[in-house]
Amino acid sequence: MNELMSLGFWEPFWLTFKLAFIATAILYVIGIPIAYYLVFSKVRFKPFLETIVSMPLVLPPSVLGFYFLLAFSKDGFLGQFWQELFGHQLAFHFDGLVLGSVIFSLPFMVHPILNGFKSVDKYQIEAAYTMGKSKLTTLLKVILPSIKPSLITGGVIAFAHTVGEFGVVLMIGGNIDGETKVASIAIYNEVEALNYTTDHIYSLILFAFSFVTLWIIYMKLGREINYD
Amino acid sequence: MIIKTIFSLLVMTSSIFAGVAKITAASDLVYAFSEMKSVFEKQNPDDKVLISFGSSGKAYTQIINGAPYDLYFSASMKYVQNLEKKGFTATKPKIYAYGQIGLWILKDKNLDINRGMSILLDPRIQKIAIANPEHAPYGVAAVEALKNKKYYKKVKEKIVTGENVSQTAQFVQSGAADIGILPISLASSKILKKIGDFYLFPADWHNAITQGYALLKHGKDNPTAKKFENFVSSKEAREIFNKYGFKLSDE
Numbered sequence: 510m511n512e513l514m515s516l517g518f519w520e521p522f523w524l525t526f527k528l529a530f531i532a533t534a535i536l537y538v539i540g541i542p543i544a545y546y547l548v549f550s551k552v553r554f555k556p557f558l559e560t561i562v563s564m565p566l567v568l569p570p571s572v573l574g575f576y577f578l579l580a581f582s583k584d585g586f587l588g589q590f591w592q593e594l595f596g597h598q599l600a601f602h603f604d605g606l607v608l609g610s611v612i613f614s615l616p617f618m619v620h621p622i623l624n625g626f627k628s629v630d631k632y633q634i635e636a637a638y639t640m641g642k643s644k645l646t647t648l649l650k651v652i653l654p655s656i657k658p659s660l661i662t663g664g665v666i667a668f669a670h671t672v673g674e675f676g677v678v679l680m681i682g683g684n685i686d687g688e689t690k691v692a693s694i695a696i697y698n699e700v701e702a703l704n705y706t707t708d709h710i711y712s713l714i715l716f717a718f719s720f721v722t723l724w725i726i727y728m729k730l731g732r733e734i735n736y737d
Numbered sequence: 738m739i740i741k742t743i744f745s746l747l748v749m750t751s752s753i754f755a756g757v758a759k760i761t762a763a764s765d766l767v768y769a770f771s772e773m774k775s776v777f778e779k780q781n782p783d784d785k786v787l788i789s790f791g792s793s794g795k796a797y798t799q800i801i802n803g804a805p806y807d808l809y810f811s812a813s814m815k816y817v818q819n820l821e822k823k824g825f826t827a828t829k830p831k832i833y834a835y836g837q838i839g840l841w842i843l844k845d846k847n848l849d850i851n852r853g854m855s856i857l858l859d860p861r862i863q864k865i866a867i868a869n870p871e872h873a874p875y876g877v878a879a880v881e882a883l884k885n886k887k888y889y890k891k892v893k894e895k896i897v898t899g900e901n902v903s904q905t906a907q908f909v910q911s912g913a914a915d916i917g918i919l920p921i922s923l924a925s926s927k928i929l930k931k932i933g934d935f936y937l938f939p940a941d942w943h944n945a946i947t948q949g950y951a952l953l954k955h956g957k958d959n960p961t962a963k964k965f966e967n968f969v970s971s972k973e974a975r976e977i978f979n980k981y982g983f984k985l986s987d988e
Contacts, residue, residue, distance in 0.1 A: 582912040683914070701792055
């Protein structure tokens with residue numbers, strides 16, 4: 510139990526929540542415009558875009574992880590770009606986990622927001638336009654406030670999904686303490702090393718945290734959240 | 738009717754073979770055992786072996802939780818002995834081979850692997866992949882060799898770890914890591930030999946990687962499993978072990 514006091518023990522959790530928090534924040538920034546575009550624009554290749562956004566739902570993490578590894582390495586097109594920009598490659602780095610998680614959790618953020626946008630009353634939007642409001646003002650002042658439950662659902666699920674992510678991180682992380690060794694990987698390591706006691710403690714903490722977080726959110730917003 | 742056909746097809750596929758043995762083997766055996774499987778099945782056309790490759794620790798956990806494996810080939814004797822203590826084995830743990838490790842690098846990196854460990858200090862080497870020393874026997878040996886040659890502290894920050902030796906090889910092969918410490922059994926495979934160079938560590942740089950196996954309780958009445966167990970110490974099998982750089986117990 511002395512282990513609980515040590516910094517190293519908590520590091521994977523801190524790292525996990527830092528990762529989930531940053532990924533979710535980025536997902537809001539890119540998820541809202543993507544969902545907006547998918548609902549309100551009338552381009553022909555929309556089904557194509559929708560397919561791209563939904564692909565991470567279908568592809569196994571091993572497929573994504575493998576291609577991320579190739580793309581994030583020093584010779585990969587993203588890794589090379591990152592290396593020149595920031596002096597380190599994406600594979601085996603926290604930045605790589607963030608980018609991987611953003612792509613992996615994208616549909617979990619976009620889909621609820623997309624459904625929220627679809628449910629907004631068209632007359633309300635048109636009324637705002639006739640009153641001379643710009644598209645941006647309408648989005649910020651009219652549309653987004655009316656889909657608050659969808660925004661929260663998207664955020665919670667994207668966050669939870671990132672916390673629970675394992676396969677992609679295993680493939681691109683390289684298991685570095687304080688850098689890429691997130692909770693799910695730490696748990697896996699402990700099983701492999703046959704440290705079942707530590708493993709139970711880690712798992713219990715993760716279980717309790719996830720349960721309490723989701724429970725609080727569902728309790729507070731239970732009446733508002735839509736599930737479609 | 739359709740269901741009946743499908744069902745009979747399913748039954749048929751499993752009854753074509755007289756005997757099936759389920760084997761779990763350490764990742765460093767992936768090429769050697771794939772070759773052994775084909776030789777064994779040619780010699781015994783009525784028998785079939787199904788091999789799952791993975792880390793020895795994971796296989797251990799699966800076995801004590803009831804995985805239906807007949808034979809367990811571990812990268813470490815320790816796991817097999819633990820299984821014996823817990824009463825999951827039908828035979829005494831035996832050593833089948835000793836593993837060897839070394840540096841492996843892609844040819845197109847244009848670095849001279851014969852520089853040995855000093856290559857690790859080259860500024861072009863930014864990430865060094867090893868198997869996870871917390872549980873993988875080959876990772877433990879890699880860290881021992883680095884410490885023994887006084888390189889560990891100097892390169893510690895460059896180390897990334899793979900879940901097992903196969904993943905470690907994959908890190909290097911994909912270019913994500915610049916160099917890796919791999920078992921010779923992987924480096925001498927056709928695929929890796931073609932694209933990379935290997936530098937073998939002398940055996941006294943690390944503790945011996947003693948690879949053990951045992952017949953499991955689940956396989957004690959399985960004739961195919963027993964046949965395969967005998968096959969592993971046959972001349973053909975020894976040749977295959979040699980080919981992939983394993984040292985045998987009586988050499």
